Amino acid sequence: QVQLVESGGGLVQTAGSLRLSCAASERTFSNYAMAWFRQAPGKEREFVAAIAWSGNPTYYADSVKGRFTISRDNAKSTLYLQMNSLKAEDTAVYFCAAGGGHASSTRTIYHYWGQGTRVTVSS
Numbered sequence: 001q002v003q004l005v006e007s008g009g010g011l012v013q014t015a016g017s018l019r020l021s022c023a024a025s026e027r028t029f030s031n032y033a034m035a036w037f038r039q040a041p042g043k044e045r046e047f048v049a050a051i052a053w054s055g056n057p058t059y060y061a062d063s064v065k066g067r068f069t070i071s072r073d074n075a076k077s078t079l080y081l082q083m084n085s086l087k088a089e090d091t092a093v094y095f096c097a098a099g100g101g102h103a104s105s106t107r108t109i110y111h112y113w114g115q116g117t118r119v120t121v122s123s
Contacts, residue, residue, distance in 0.1 A: 002026040002098050002112040009094060009117030016086050016121070022079040022096030022114055029077035033103035035110055036070060036081045038092035038119075045095070047105040049081060059105055063089075086121045093118050 003025035012018050020036070035050035049070035050059045058070050069082040079096050094117050097110035 002029075002032065004096050004098060004112060004114035006094065006096050006114045006117035009119045011120045011122060012086055014086060014088060014121055014123045017082070017084045018086065018119060020081040020083065020094055020096075020117060020119075022081075024077040024079070024098065026077065026098075029072075029098075030074035031100070032098040032112075033101060033109070034070075034072060034079045035097045035099070035103065035105075036079075036094055037097060037107065037110075038090075038094045039116075040089075040092040043092075045107065047107065048094070050103040050105060051079070052103040057103065059103060061105070083119070086119075088121050088123055091119060091121045 005023045008020040036048040037045050039045040051070045067085045071080045096114045098112040099110035101109045
């Protein structure tokens, strides 16, 4: 059982930056593909970015490509999401997720989820 704890959310102005972290309890963190999803109020949870166990390849939603960067430090069992040039539409609760297969945007391959960290982008 992998426990995931997100941190780093908060209130930021438009065009600002935030770095989210996701700490995993499992020593075998490096065995898992990891991803970030987000859920805005009244909307479905949507894919943001994913990363393979080795760090490559990575995948991004079109809406964040060029602005967000997903990375991982397997030695620290930690996943990151660097978010730059933030927009109001990035406002959401961000969740990290772990899955045993190949990295993908498909939500169902991820079996372990964190509780989420809230990001609010104000103009």
